[in-house]
Amino acid sequence: MNSGPTPAGAPQVKSLNCPNCGATLTVRSFSHAVTVVCDSCHSILDAQDPKLKILQTFQVATDEDPLRIPLGIRGTIRGAQYDVIGFQRRTIHVDGTPYSWHEYVLFNPFKGFRYLTEYNGHWNDVSVLRALPVCSPGSSTLNYLGETYRIFQTADAETTFVLGEFPWQVRVGESAQFSDYISPPRVISSETTGKEITWSMGEYMTGGDVWKAFKLPGSPPAAIGVYENQPSPLRAEIKSLLQLAGIFLAILVVLLIGFYATAQDEQIFDQSYTFNTNVKSESSFVTDVFELKGRTSDVELTTTAQVENNWIYLNYALINEETGHAYDFGREVSYYHGYDSDGSWSEGSRRDTVVVPSVPAGHYYLRVEPESDYYRGTIYYSITLRRDVPQLSFFGLGLLALLIPAGLITWRFMNFEHLRWAESDYGGESGGSDDDDDDGGGKIAAVAGAAGTVAGFVADVLEDE
Amino acid sequence: MIRSLFLIYGIAVLSVLSLAEYRGWSLNRVSEVPNVPKSVRDNPGSYRSVYGYYHHYTGGK
Numbered sequence: 001m002n003s004g005p006t007p008a009g010a011p012q013v014k015s016l017n018c019p020n021c022g023a024t025l026t027v028r029s030f031s032h033a034v035t036v037v038c039d040s041c042h043s044i045l046d047a048q049d050p051k052l053k054i055l056q057t058f059q060v061a062t063d064e065d066p067l068r069i070p071l072g073i074r075g076t077i078r079g080a081q082y083d084v085i086g087f088q089r090r091t092i093h094v095d096g097t098p099y100s101w102h103e104y105v106l107f108n109p110f111k112g113f114r115y116l117t118e119y120n121g122h123w124n125d126v127s128v129l130r131a132l133p134v135c136s137p138g139s140s141t142l143n144y145l146g147e148t149y150r151i152f153q154t155a156d157a158e159t160t161f162v163l164g165e166f167p168w169q170v171r172v173g174e175s176a177q178f179s180d181y182i183s184p185p186r187v188i189s190s191e192t193t194g195k196e197i198t199w200s201m202g203e204y205m206t207g208g209d210v211w212k213a214f215k216l217p218g219s220p221p222a223a224i225g226v227y228e229n230q231p232s233p234l235r236a237e238i239k240s241l242l243q244l245a246g247i248f249l250a251i252l253v254v255l256l257i258g259f260y261a262t263a264q265d266e267q268i269f270d271q272s273y274t275f276n277t278n279v280k281s282e283s284s285f286v287t288d289v290f291e292l293k294g295r296t297s298d299v300e301l302t303t304t305a306q307v308e309n310n311w312i313y314l315n316y317a318l319i320n321e322e323t324g325h326a327y328d329f330g331r332e333v334s335y336y337h338g339y340d341s342d343g344s345w346s347e348g349s350r351r352d353t354v355v356v357p358s359v360p361a362g363h364y365y366l367r368v369e370p371e372s373d374y375y376r377g378t379i380y381y382s383i384t385l386r387r388d389v390p391q392l393s394f395f396g397l398g399l400l401a402l403l404i405p406a407g408l409i410t411w412r413f414m415n416f417e418h419l420r421w422a423e424s425d426y427g428g429e430s431g432g433s434d435d436d437d438d439d440g441g442g443k444i445a446a447v448a449g450a451a452g453t454v455a456g457f458v459a460d461v462l463e464d465e
Numbered sequence: 466m467i468r469s470l471f472l473i474y475g476i477a478v479l480s481v482l483s484l485a486e487y488r489g490w491s492l493n494r495v496s497e498v499p500n501v502p503k504s505v506r507d508n509p510g511s512y513r514s515v516y517g518y519y520h521h522y523t524g525g526k
Contacts, residue, residue, distance in 0.1 A: 237467050244468065248475040255479065259486045284509040298489030315514035319501050326498040328514055357491035367509050391485070393492055398482040402475060409467065 018043060019052050028072070028085045029107040033165040037086075044172070047165060058172040060161065065089075068118060068210075068221070069104055071164045075214030077125060082106035082114065084214070086164035090157045098160075105166060113167055116210065117202065121223035122230060123210050124187065124202035133181075133188055133199060140426060142181050142188065144201075149181035149188050152228050152424045180228060184420075187229040204229050226419040234413040245406035252402065256395050264294055264388035272382040275312060275370040284369035289321055290385070292361050297388040299356040305333040305381035307350060312379050315369040320362050327356045333381070355391060 016025040016036075023040035027033050033047035035055065044056040067087055069075075074083050086105030091098045101119035108114075115126040133144035140151040158175040176193040185204035190197055204227065207220025223230075234241075269290045275283065292299065305312045311334035318327040331354055337346035372379060421427060484490075505512045 234467070240468050241471055244471055244475065248479060251479055252482070255483060255486070282510040284512070286506055286509045296488055298491055317498070317501070317505075317512060317514060319505065321503075321506070324499065324501040324503065326501045328496040328498050329494070330514065354495075355489075355491035355493050356495050357493070358489050365506065367505060367512055369509070369514060388489065391489075391491065394482050394485045394490070398478055401478045405471060405474060409471070 016052060018045065020045075020054055020057065025052075026072070027165055028083050029113075029165055029167065032107065032113070032167050033085075034168050035170045036165040037162050037170075039163060044162065044170060055169070056171055058162075065102075067104075067163070068102065069116070069214055069216065073214055073216075075106075075210075077106065077114065077116075077213055080108050080111050082108045082111070084116075084164075086166045086170075087162070088159055088166075088170065089161040091160040092155050092157045100160065105164065115200075116205075118210075119227070120225060121207050121221045122227035123205040123207060124229070125205050126189075126200050126202040129188070129199040129201050144188055147183050147186075149183045149186070151426050152180045152182045152187070154179045154425060182229045184229045184235070185231040202229065204231060226416060226423075228420060228423060230420065232413060232416045232420075234409065234416065238409065238413045241406065241409050245402060248402045249399070252395065252398055256390075259390045263390045264297070265390070266293075266387045267384065268292065268299075268387050269366070269383065269385035272380065273368075273370075275372065275379045275381065277372050277374055277376045277379065280374065283371070284315075284367065287366040287368065287383075289363050289365045291363050292359060292387055294361055294388060296358050296360045298391065299359045300353060300386045300389040301331075301356060302351065302353045302384040302386075303331055303333050303381060304351045304384070305379055307333060307335045307379060309336050309338070310334070310376050310379065311348075311372060312381060313371040314381075315367075315371070317367040318356055318359070318364055319367055320360075320364055322362055326367075327359065329354060329356070355389070 014027040014030055016027060017023070018025055018038040018041060020043040021038060021041035023038055025036055025038060025045070027036055027047060036045050036047040036052075037043070038045065042058050042060050043054050044058070046053040046055050069084050069087075071084055071087060074081055076082075083106065084104050085107045088103050088105075089100050090103065091100040093099075101117060104116040104118075106114045106116060113128075117124045117126055129144070131144075133142045133149070135142035142149050142151075154177065156175055156177050159170065159172055162170050162172055174193075176191050178192075179190045181188045181190075187202045187204075189200050189202065191200075207223060210216070211218075211220045232238075269287070271287060299318065301316065301318075303314060311332055313330060313332045315330045316328070320326070331352050333350060333352045334348040335346070335350045336348055337344070339345070366383065366385075368383070370379070370381070501512065
């Protein structure tokens with residue numbers, strides 16, 4: 001059989017009649033066709049025989065899926081026009097359940113044959129490898145043109161339906177073993193039939209790409225799940241995103257050091273007081289005036305109270321002596337402790353800190369009004385004020401704000417890869433077999449690289465030589 | 466696209482963080498009361514705190 005492209009111009013079309021039913025057959029690949037299938041009676045005919053010898057006749061189910069791409073249609077793949085001349089469905093069985101994918105044979109008289117495979121809305125543009133990949137015995141990877149491909153799946157598949165013409169001796173019921181090695185968006189597939197091993201390479205295409213290439217009406221079926229060599233939408237960006245996140249975190253650390261190094265963090269007030277709870281009288285008082293210097297900044301107020309199984313509540317008002325503007329807040333200091341059947345316990349704290357935000361410079365005083373239960377004796381407490389104190393909480397929030405989206409993006413990327421490798425026999429990283437978790441989709445992914453499509457074709461070429 | 470969005474987002478986060486630190490923002494709740502009379506300084510009891518009716522915890526285990 002002559003496998004090379006014909007020197008002719010436009011694709012030639014030849015009309016024949018089926019020797020079984022008499023229906024008209026159209027042969028578009030002309031002398032390249034080895035078998036042709038009658039659309040009417042589903043007889044597989046020897047296209048190389050002038051009498052079109054019947055090689056096989058098969059039954060077709062009444063609920064046969066319609067072809068996504070009609071035979072005879074012409075489309076543009078990689079800048080060259082191809083006619084769709086053949087179609088076959090291949091099936092594997094997992095736990096008794098059949099899973100199938102579709103393969104379309106494309107022909108261009110100058111370029112030869114190439115193939116389109118489709119499973120669950122995922123498409124691959126497949127062509128025969130012209131050089132052998134480098135594969136070490138026992139290795140889970142192979143190398144082709146400097147690129148490493150990792151083993152993904154191995155499975156046996158059976159041809160269950162054929163239509164149109166094929167450049168090899170196609171038969172319904174024939175089976176072959178496939179192995180797929182991936183490096184998204186490419187997949188290298190090997191098909192083993194008898195002693196022949198054929199290698200092919202597929203490159204992922206979206207349904208939209210196929211519809212556009214063949215100018216098909218409507219919209220393509222939605223892709224379901226993640227396919228074995230489907231490129232991750234985040235793969236190109238994940239590295240730069242993580243680099244960017246690293247830069248942001250470095251800037252965050254620089255800001256942290258910078259603010260802590262340059263902050264005033266100056267103590268501007270420190271005074272101790274007593275509160276006699278046995279006396280029922282006006283407890284409020286004001287402090288001496290103190291000055292807050294510098295730019296508008298925070299003021300950190302710390303209350304330390306000597307409370308024993310007791311509490312003290314302090315109504316605070318930080319009042320600007322000149323403007324009368326006040327910052328009003330209340331703080332409780334309580335501390336309880338004891339011993340019971342569980343051992344010693346304690347709750348609360350004798351120390352409380354609050355940050356008053358964005359206080360302009362000026363002269364201020366504190367109005368303080370302590371409260372507690374009556375007749376609990378005297379409570380000693382102290383009040384300390386510090387000006388322009390860096391707040392670590394903002395850096396913590398900033399860290400979270402930066403890490404969460406970076407983490408989400410990383411998670412999305414990893415989840416995509418997880419979904420991809422969940423369909424693999426080899427579990428991604430380890431390369432170990434995990435057939436128990438496999439499902440039909442995984443096996444389909446394994447074989448839909450469609451090396452098998454070209455096996456018979458290459459075998460015939462070898463025979464001719 | 467995602468990188469550009471993340472770049473803008475990260476710059477915004479760091480800018481807000483820097484502004485918060487520079488201006489002394491706080492996560493604490495503090496009420497601001499304008500025009501407190503100067504007489505409070507001489508008569509502290511005349512001032513009524515916003516938090517004067519706080520429910521005090523008197524528990525313990």
